Amino acid sequence: MNFFPSLSRLVTLACFLFMVENSFAHNGKVARAYPLGPISVDGNLSDWPARAEKYDMVEEQFADRIMNDSDLKGYFQVGYRMDNHSLYVAFTIFDEDFIQDTSSNVQWSNQDGLELYLDARHLPFGSGVASFMYSEKLRNINKSWYDAFAKNASWEIMEVAISTHETMRTIEWRINLGDQLEVGRSIGLDATIFDKDGDGSFSVTAWGKGGSKYLTAKNLGDILILHPSESLETISGKLIWDRPMNERLPLEVRLTSAKNPRLWVEVETDSNGVYKAMLLPGQYLVSLPEQYFNTDGKIFSTGLNKPININTSTGKIAWVPTIMVSGAEVEDLIPEKGIMHDPSANLEKEVDNFIQLYMKMCEIPGVSVALIKDGKMVYHKVFGVKNTLTGDKVDKGTLFEAASITKPVFAFAVQRLAERGIIDLDKPLYEYLPYPDIAYDERYKLITAKHVLTHRTGFPNWRSMNPDGKLNLKFTPGTGYGYSGEGFEYLKKVVERITGKNVEQVLQQEVIELMGLHHTFFSRNDSLAKVVSAGHYQMLPTGGDLPESPGMAYSMHTEAGIFTRFMLYLLEQKGLTGESYARMFSKHSEYNFEPGDERPQTPTYMGMSLEIRETPFGKSFGHGGNNGDFKCVFEVYKDLKMGYVIFTNSDAADPLLRAMRMFLVEGKINN
Numbered sequence: 001m002n003f004f005p006s007l008s009r010l011v012t013l014a015c016f017l018f019m020v021e022n023s024f025a026h027n028g029k030v031a032r033a034y035p036l037g038p039i040s041v042d043g044n045l046s047d048w049p050a051r052a053e054k055y056d057m058v059e060e061q062f063a064d065r066i067m068n069d070s071d072l073k074g075y076f077q078v079g080y081r082m083d084n085h086s087l088y089v090a091f092t093i094f095d096e097d098f099i100q101d102t103s104s105n106v107q108w109s110n111q112d113g114l115e116l117y118l119d120a121r122h123l124p125f126g127s128g129v130a131s132f133m134y135s136e137k138l139r140n141i142n143k144s145w146y147d148a149f150a151k152n153a154s155w156e157i158m159e160v161a162i163s164t165h166e167t168m169r170t171i172e173w174r175i176n177l178g179d180q181l182e183v184g185r186s187i188g189l190d191a192t193i194f195d196k197d198g199d200g201s202f203s204v205t206a207w208g209k210g211g212s213k214y215l216t217a218k219n220l221g222d223i224l225i226l227h228p229s230e231s232l233e234t235i236s237g238k239l240i241w242d243r244p245m246n247e248r249l250p251l252e253v254r255l256t257s258a259k260n261p262r263l264w265v266e267v268e269t270d271s272n273g274v275y276k277a278m279l280l281p282g283q284y285l286v287s288l289p290e291q292y293f294n295t296d297g298k299i300f301s302t303g304l305n306k307p308i309n310i311n312t313s314t315g316k317i318a319w320v321p322t323i324m325v326s327g328a329e330v331e332d333l334i335p336e337k338g339i340m341h342d343p344s345a346n347l348e349k350e351v352d353n354f355i356q357l358y359m360k361m362c363e364i365p366g367v368s369v370a371l372i373k374d375g376k377m378v379y380h381k382v383f384g385v386k387n388t389l390t391g392d393k394v395d396k397g398t399l400f401e402a403a404s405i406t407k408p409v410f411a412f413a414v415q416r417l418a419e420r421g422i423i424d425l426d427k428p429l430y431e432y433l434p435y436p437d438i439a440y441d442e443r444y445k446l447i448t449a450k451h452v453l454t455h456r457t458g459f460p461n462w463r464s465m466n467p468d469g470k471l472n473l474k475f476t477p478g479t480g481y482g483y484s485g486e487g488f489e490y491l492k493k494v495v496e497r498i499t500g501k502n503v504e505q506v507l508q509q510e511v512i513e514l515m516g517l518h519h520t521f522f523s524r525n526d527s528l529a530k531v532v533s534a535g536h537y538q539m540l541p542t543g544g545d546l547p548e549s550p551g552m553a554y555s556m557h558t559e560a561g562i563f564t565r566f567m568l569y570l571l572e573q574k575g576l577t578g579e580s581y582a583r584m585f586s587k588h589s590e591y592n593f594e595p596g597d598e599r600p601q602t603p604t605y606m607g608m609s610l611e612i613r614e615t616p617f618g619k620s621f622g623h624g625g626n627n628g629d630f631k632c633v634f635e636v637y638k639d640l641k642m643g644y645v646i647f648t649n650s651d652a653a654d655p656l657l658r659a660m661r662m663f664l665v666e667g668k669i670n671n
Contacts (some may be wrong), residue, residue, distance in 0.1 A: 026188060027208035028252045028268030029221030030277065031055050034228050036079035036088055041174045043163025045077075045090050052077040052090075057193055061204040061211055072195045072203060078223060084174075085181045087223075089116065091171040091191065098169060099196040105469075106137045111196050113138060114171055119188025119217035120149040120180040124256070124264055126540050127188075131214035134160055134171065135194075142214045145543040146389055149180060183227050184280065185262040190220040216538045222265040224279070232278040233312035237286065237320030239273035243327040248295040249273040250288055250302060250325065258283040258309070281312045286320050292330065292361045299330040299361065333357065338665035340373060340642050348379060354663055355383055355656070364650040365536050366394040370560035371664065372567055373642040380561040386533035386649060387541050399521070399532050399557040400647035403625025405632055406522070406556035407488060409566060410503075411453045411609030413510035414495065415580050418449070423498060425450040433497045435490055437463075437471045446477040449494070452487040453609045454588035459486040481589035481606065485553030492552040504550050514575055515565045520558040522550035528557055533649040535629025542629040554627060560645045567636050567643055570621065584608040585621060585638075617665065624657065633657045637665060 032053060039047055057074040074093040080086065091114060101111035113135035121127040128147020132155070133140035144150040159174040180187065190213050192206040210219025226232075239249045253275045257263035259282055266289060267277045285307035292301055303326040312318040333354050339347060355367055366384035370377055382394045402409075417423045429435070429452075430445045438444040443458070451457045458473040461484050474482055492503050499506055504522050512520060521528045524546035534541035547555040573581045589606035593599055603614040610621045618639030625632040631653040636643030644664050646657060662668065 026217070026222050026252075026266045027190070027210045027219050028266055029055075029190075029208035030224065030265045030267060031078055031189075031207075031221065032224045032226055032232075032278075033078045033080050033087065034226055036081055039079075039081070039088055039174070041088075041159045041161050041172050043161040043170050043172050045092070045170055045172065048077060048079070048090055052079060054092075055207060057091075057191065057205050057207045059206045059209050061192055061206050062202075072193065072205065074193050074205065076191060076207065078189070080181060080225060082181065082183070085176055085178050087175045087177055087181060087187075087189075089173045089175070089189070089191075091173075091193075093169045093171070093193055094167055095169065095195060096167050097197045098164060098167075099198065100136050102137060106135075107469075108133055108135070108138060108140065108194065109196070109202055111135055111138070111194070112169075113194040115192050115194070115214065116173060117188075117190045117192075117213045117220055118150075118153070118175065119220050120177050121147060122185070122187045122217070122222075122262065122264075124254075124261070126538065127217050128540070129188075129214055129217050129220070132158060132160075134162075136162060144215075144540070146541055181225065182262070183225050184260060186222045186224050186265055188217045188220040189223045212537070215542075216540065218538055224263075224265065226280070230280055233281050234276060234278055234317045235284060235286075235310060235312060235320060236274070236276040236317055237323065238275070239269055239323045239325055241327045242324045245327045247298060247300075247327075250290070250293050250295075252289055253323075254287045254289050255279060256285045256287070256307070258285055279312070283309060283311050284318075286310055286323075288323070299332075300328075301326060301330055330361070334659065334662045334668050337667040338663065340371065340664045341640075343373070343378075348381075351379060351664075352381065354659075355381070358656040358659060359384055362650075362652045362655050363539050364648055364653050364656060365539060366398070366400075366533055366649045367646060367653075367656075368394065368396075368398065368400055368560040368648075369644070369646040369660075370564045371642070371644050372564050372571070372636070375568065375572065375641065377561065377564045377568075380564075382559075388536060388539050389541055394533060394649075396559065396561060397519070397531050399519070399528060399559055400632065400649055401535065401554075401625070401627050401630035402556040402558050402563070402632055402647065403554050403627040403630055404485075405563075405623050405625040405634060406552060406554055408609045408623050409511055409556060410488065410492070410507070410552040412566075412570075412575070413507055414449060414453065414491065415576055415584070415608070416510045417495065417499070417506075419577060419580060423449055423495070425453070429490060429494050432494045435493075438473070441473050443473055443476050447487070447490070448478075449491055450588075450608075451477050452484075452491040454606055455481055455483050455487065456589055457484050457487040457490075458482060459484040459490075461485050481592055485551075488553040489551065492550070502550075503552065507550075511566075515569045517558065517562055517565055519562055520556065522555050522557070523547045532557060533630075535627065535651075536649050537629050537651045539650075539652075544629065554625075558647075560647055563634065563645050563647075567634060567645060571636050571638065571641060571643070584610060585612055585619065587612065615666065631657060633660070635661060635665075640665070 054075040076091045079088050098112050115133040117131045128144025128150035130143040130150040130153035143153050157176040161172050163170045190207050192204050195203045208221040213219045252266040254266045267275045269275045287307040288302045288304050310320050365388050366386050368382045371379040386392050386394045386398050418425050426448050429447050447457050458475045458477045463471040585607050587605045613620045620637045622635030632647040634645035
């Protein structure tokens with residue numbers, strides 16, 4: 001497993017592949033809701049009007065196997081009633097193999113079901129989602145803490161019924177939207193169907209494209225709340241390149257009512273750049289949701305600096321003037337050779353510009369970055385905000401989740417204990433502390449501290465990734481490689497047992513005080529709560545809770561300038577014997593690659609809780625981190641005596657992390 005994002009492709013591919021899949025926009029699907037007569041929410045749709053439009057749910061999110069329409073097919077209808085402030089949604093699903101989980105521990109992935117996603121406020125810059133996962137035995141809800149509607153959503157605003165007849169199932173919903181239900185506006189909505197089949201396959205289809213709909217309203221579709229007597233007018237237009245091009249044009253166009261900003265939708269463009277929408281009469285502002293977009297691995301700026309005004313007129317199509325999109329690619333800032341080799345007087349400015357451009361292109365709220373060269377830190381800057389809702393700025397005291405970068409810090413402490421004979425890296429851990437969670441499998445008695453630190457325990461990364469949520473062994477310990485946070489949690493318990501100390505005390509003595517990593521924390525405390533950044537998913541804060549207890553696989557909080565002390569300590573090979581450092585930087589595990597996986601261009605393998613690369617510039621060591629809403633990476637080039645570390649508070653930072661290596665050290669030539 002490569003702890004860094006894949007680096008072999010050029011930087012121009014990176015963040016915009018993410019943006020295509022996770023556009024900062026609703027996903028181009030639009031449905032219309034008209035008023036309904038009396039409706040009984042009973043799963044029987046005979047009281048729905050025959051004119052209610054049907055919207056197919058055919059966008060594959062994940063599919064083990066969908067053979068044909070009889071295997072899985074679905075559509076929904078939508079309407080509203082103002083007398084009870086409710087939106088009604090009726091789903092019809094055809095499936096020849098309906099399966100329900102009837103166990104005491106119902107799992108959503110073990111059965112057929114449906115999840116409905118609601119963005120009632122429908123704010124153009126992003127608002128919160130309340131998602132409701134439903135089956136005969138399951139009632140789950142996820143909701144955005146920062147959104148005034150979503151945070152208070154509950155099953156009390158829902159009325160839902162299910163009915164099954166042979167191969168057809170209907171699920172009928174009533175959703176009380178309160179004052180969010182207004183005629184003449186739009187709201188956000190989407191849904192996914194979960195299909196479990198008897199052969200063990202599991203598939204998910206949705207109305208619109210885009211994943212993680214429960215987290216972000218920007219991957220939902222738009223619902224127009226319409227009065228029955230109002231006619232709809234057609235707005236149509238086209239995007240074209242300003243020069244001959246083979247690449248795909250932007251995927252969505254936004255249309256916003258000039259009179260009522262709460263009425264806005266985003267519509268899909270076809271392969272020729274043509275789009276069309278049916279909307280209420282009036283004046284609209286036509287714009288593109290993103291300033292930058294990616295197509296076929298190339299980055300472009302839309303070039304549309306201000307919206308286009310268009311008026312509809314009864315009975316005629318309102319044609320929007322053609323939008324000309326520039327075919328000139330955004331400047332590629334990757335040099336032929338990394339800028340740190342021969343730093344100029346403009347190093348600071350060049351790095352600043354590079355970070356700021358990537359933050360803008362990839363929508364990254366906040367960054368902390370530092371560079372080391374010749375035994376000292378030569379650059380340390382912070383950028384952006386630590387919370388996009390409050391606008392609080394990142395400063396040099398702001399702490400970020402270091403995610404899996406926690407692992408090499410803990411590993412260093414364990415190796416110091418081993419040098420003093422407090423722990424034997426080759427002794428089975430069960431001899432220090434039996435582990436009841438895996439005691440049913442005798443093979444676990446083979447696991448050693450070295451297996452943990454080199455990811456050879458046989459444990460999964462996390463037990464929660466298993467369908468049954470059970471901790472198990474994927475292979476006999478010591479016989480293979482499998483990246484595992486679970487192993488670090490077991491080793492943490494062992495360290496606490498044999499030292500008689502909380503692991504944070506151990507870290508304080510063996511790492512923090514030794515290296516001067518002050519202002520670094522591993523669990524909740526008052527100091528951390530005051531300075532920590534929020535994590536972000538698609539530029540919206542996640543509001544994650546601080547860890548109540550230290551997790552040695554993921555919970556360290558620090559920032560770039562402080563962390564350079566750890567990097568320099570390892571570079572100068574202090575605090576451990578030469579033998580320990582030789583073991584740390586040697587090959588312990590080859591990574592596993594599945595067919596089709598992109599493989600690194602230079603020899604890359606697992607050392608002692610460090611990724612080791614044999615680059616054209618000599619060996620490097622480092623590690624990456626990914627807690628979802630925080631991403632980070634550090635890397636040190638031993639022979640060059642230089643390196644970098646970058647922490648971000650964003651899910652979208654992979655492209656920046658990829659690009660740093662090339663920009664600073666390796667350049668285009670070697671990637």
